[in-house]
Amino acid sequence: MTPQPKNSAIKGIPEPTLRRLPNYCQVLHRLAREGVARVSCTQIGNELNLDPTQVRKDLALAGAVGRPKVGYETEALFQQMEDFLGWNNARDAVLVGVGSLGTALLGYRPFNRYGVNIVAAFDTNPMKQGSEVHGIPVFPLLKLPNLLERMKVHIGILTVPAEQAQPVCDLMIMTGIRALWNFAPTALTVPDGIIVQNENLFNSLGVLSSKLTALLRGEDKKDRARQARRQETTS
Numbered sequence: 466m467t468p469q470p471k472n473s474a475i476k477g478i479p480e481p482t483l484r485r486l487p488n489y490c491q492v493l494h495r496l497a498r499e500g501v502a503r504v505s506c507t508q509i510g511n512e513l514n515l516d517p518t519q520v521r522k523d524l525a526l527a528g529a530v531g532r533p534k535v536g537y538e539t540e541a542l543f544q545q546m547e548d549f550l551g552w553n554n555a556r557d558a559v560l561v562g563v564g565s566l567g568t569a570l571l572g573y574r575p576f577n578r579y580g581v582n583i584v585a586a587f588d589t590n591p592m593k594q595g596s597e598v599h600g601i602p603v604f605p606l607l608k609l610p611n612l613l614e615r616m617k618v619h620i621g622i623l624t625v626p627a628e629q630a631q632p633v634c635d636l637m638i639m640t641g642i643r644a645l646w647n648f649a650p651t652a653l654t655v656p657d658g659i660i661v662q663n664e665n666l667f668n669s670l671g672v673l674s675s676k677l678t679a680l681l682r683g684e685d686k687k688d689r690a691r692q693a694r695r696q697e698t699t700s
Contacts, residue, residue: 482523486550487579488513489520493543505536551580558620558646559613561633563588563603566648567624572599581620585612606633613640620644627651 492512496504506524510517524531524542527549531537560567563586570576571586586603588594594605604612612618621642625633630649637645644660647653650667 478526482526485513485515485519485523486527486546489524490543490546490550493539493546497540497543501539503536504539504542506531508536556580556620557582557584557616557618558622559584559609559618559637559642560586560601560622560624561588561606561609561637562623562625562629562649563590563593563598564624567622568598570622570624570648571601583622584616584618606636609636610640613637613642617641620646622646622648623653624648 489509492509493504496508506517506520509515510520513520521531524537524546527546529537529542529545558581560571560583563571567586567588571583576583583601586598586601587606587609588603589606591605593603596603619642621634621637621644623630623633623637623645627650630647630651631653634645634647634653634655638655638659643658645653645655645662647661647663648666650665652663653661655661
């Protein structure tokens with residue numbers, strides 16, 4: 466999920482930059498732990514295989530300005546990026562759909578590190594209701610409106626089948642959810658002012674498969690060309 470910075474400057478930040486900023490933050494966090502006092506855009510770029518100029522532009526959009534030939538103070542830059550991304554201000558979230566994917570997300574502890582705290586899960590399966598998954602209580606879906614109204618939660622995570630996604634989405638929005646992280650393989654229709662981040666695993670797999678197919682075809686062509694050249698030299 467692309468983090469939603471609390472800074473109002475978010476409106477002027479391109480989404481590709483928003484997707485790169487968390488990677489910078491992870492590099493800075495590691496370098497700070499290793500005792501690296503100062504860091505340059507070149508160092509960050511080398512870590513992530515990015516052009517240093519792009520790194521410098523991204524950091525500037527987030528409000529960070531380094532000193533020529535000196536760079537940035539690593540810890541200060543890390544704190545600034547965390548503040549911009551809102552990672553130091555954890556926001557409560559609820560998850561609907563405690564299947565295989567939902568269970569995996571409930572067990573992913575680093576979410577807290579990145580500003581999201583899953584406080585409750587919901588499912589329509591009576592066998593799962595009343596249990597705890599990775600220490601997080603699972604409630605009947607019917608209890609979602611009442612719980613959201615009392616807890617003032619604004620982030621919803623959807624890990625339900627495609628046919629259930631829109632009704633659950635509507636239910637969440639009616640009771641105060643303002644940002645949806647959607648893992649269901651379908652597009653959601655939402656009112657203006659509601660943030661939706663779609664994570665379509667099937668699309669990602671399709672892109673990966675297509676790239677692999679193209680790579681293997683290219684390697685196959687090269688192999689055939691090498692074989693042809695060998696045959697020409699031996700004939």
